[in-house]
Amino acid sequence: MAETNGGVREPHGPDHDEEGPSARGDHRIDIAGNASGTVIAGNHNVVIDAHGSTVNLLPPRERPRPVRRERVALVPRRQREPVGREADLEELESALHGHGLVQLWGPPGVGKSTLLRHAARCLEPGPDGVLFFNAAHREVEDLAQEIFEACYEAPGYAPTGPELRRLMAGVRVTVYADDVDLTPEQLRLLADAAPDATFVLANRERSLLGEGGHLELRGLDRAAGLELLTRELGHPLPQGELVAANELCMLSLGRPLLLLRAAGLAGFDTSGEVTLPRPAEIEGLLPLLLDRLDAAAVTALHLLATLRDAEVDPVHVGALCGVPEPAVVCGRLAELGLAVVTERGYRSVADVVPEVRRRSPEGFPADRLCDHFARWAALPTTTPAQVADHGRALELAAELAEQQGRPDLAVRVARAVSPVLAQSLRFGVWGRLLDQGQNAAQQAGDVTARAYFTHEKAIRCLLIGRRVLAAVLLAEAVVLWRQLGDSEGVNAALNAQQYTPPPSSLTPDAGPPGGDVGTTLGNDAGTAAGTDPGTTVGADAGTAPGTTSGTDPGTTVGTDPGTVPGTDPAVASGADPGAASAADAGAQPGVDTGGAPNTPVDPVTQLATNPSGATTAGGAAAGGGTTAVGVGALSTGVITTLVGIVAAIAIGVGIYQEQASNDESPTSSTSTPSDELAGVWRDGQGNVFRITESGDGSYQFKMQGNCGGSSTVEITGSSGSYSATVPVWDESSCGTTVGEADLRIDVDSDGSSADVEMTEKSDGTWKCYTCGTQSWTRLS
Known part of the structure; x- marks a missing residue:
């Protein structure tokens, strides 16, 4: 196992001490700064391209195996020891020993960042090390990914949420995060991403009331304020200036920032003695400093x-x-x-x-900003990590361009940095730039750029688990690429569509008349079109091209019911939801069977195979044949000996139809207890099934295989955590049970979704290559 140590790159400035080469590259992804590259996010292998990214599904055996670092030591730049903070440091150390989450809070200029950096360097680290970073304008997912990269050697890989929690379990690092601007719920999500880590978070206000430790940082007392003034002046305070110095400490409320400014305005009288600004000038220090x-x-x-x-x-x-x-x-x-x-x-x-x-008042010229950053991002020496670090500056440059009436400049900079941000695996900042680029492309009338940003937003949604929204965006991208006559873009979008729910599962909630932007789509973990920050489906309407609010769920105007615009007409639109045509029903992702995208696939695990019949990345056996393990699926090609693990999917069709016949939208249900498992769920492939309560603390649901075999699975647990043992069938012999797998279900606190993990219990004679993790969404 590797060890990482040293500090992150230190900008030149006051109090800088060089400590040797930076260790930042030890855990950051340093892919060449060109416009193409390959990364792996969860189960997906993504080829990033400036024209439009493509995606393929990876079987578990081909996914990266992160290597745990023995110890992490990513500390901040060295600085002079803060003045007058000995008691605060002791209090912070005491809070660290008693809590897994500590908040350091106080008003601007009081010295939170200085104390946090000092604590990260001098306090005892966690058993597995220490990590410091700035959290301003960064999503929870991006921060969690940074922690993962610091603790594991896995370049170019972003694990899914459940996989990340599994990997970070037992990693006891102390994480110091500055400028944290997250809500209380987001803070909890960040702490959950590394359940055994200790967090020290600095922000302006205390937000986690009644949980964790906290330390309010106040201004320096008079003695410490005078000491700080003396240190910054570099000269002892003359006796004649002590009164003014005391008044400055009082009027500044002991905030180090104001005392630094006062020291910066100090001068010398005719006798060479230091003279401080008058206390009456404390409110006007800024103009005086700028004048100098x-x-x-x-x-x-x-x-x-x-x-x-x-x-x-x-x-x-x-x-x-x-x-x-x-x-x-x-x-x-x-x-x-x-x-x-x-x-x-x-x-x-x-x-x-x-x-x-x-x-x-004019601000810095937007054309210079956008031109500079676009050229810089395209340099081969510019790394994805560097571009992600400047994400906020890139956002503001694009925003300034739009304000100055140049959306074309915003399009240029957003498109230049988008491929590199994708390679950085910082999906939060990537999403914000994609939103800005799409909006700017709409303003500029740039259809090519609009097609590109729509396509990339769909790929991003697919990678972060918003698969229903990804399906709608991909449908729009296909239309836009076809309007442009761009076959490469069409093919890339169609390829990605096969990893989204089938058209019949794209079920909008009843929204405002006319299909206003914000209509919820398919209850994809509660995601509404437009709720993904700045996201609008279609950019100008909020709905997929050709769709009309008020039609039957999933029905597209001008096409057979259930067909997404731009997909191959071969998709069976009139069949039961989840059922495939005889030609395409068994197609596995990544296998070219001549079928159309969105072919229904087994939602939990698509293939498992005997060691003697290894499968390819796309699910094809060595002989080239495929077999489907899905609802009503038919095998295509040469069927080889395969072992399929079948989960609760077949009854989903009946439940969905029953609810539709009763005019009950699955996505318009009333709220349910946050830890209750019973109800109707949609799995990661868009299939719907029901879990029923069978007794106090126990539940059950049915699992069904291709050959008609079924089994009732008993689930036990409480408080959001449930487990079960499920059978594994040998599909080649239609009904023979070859083993078992462990099923774990963790329901989120609000009860709207669940993280699901399936782990094989094999005796070595069979192998489940697609056991892993996915997300379920509650429908009712």
């Missing part, structure tokens, strides 16, 4: 203020501002309390932005 800046510092601060709270590496400051020594200039701004030095670069202090805007 030279031209290079003014230009650099103008850029940082334009990009607001985005972190920018000094190299970009130098290129955009023409500053010969940008690190020195930015370091000086940080010393004056006008900028903040972070692990990724520098950003403007929040209260500096309005003052700079008052002086320079």
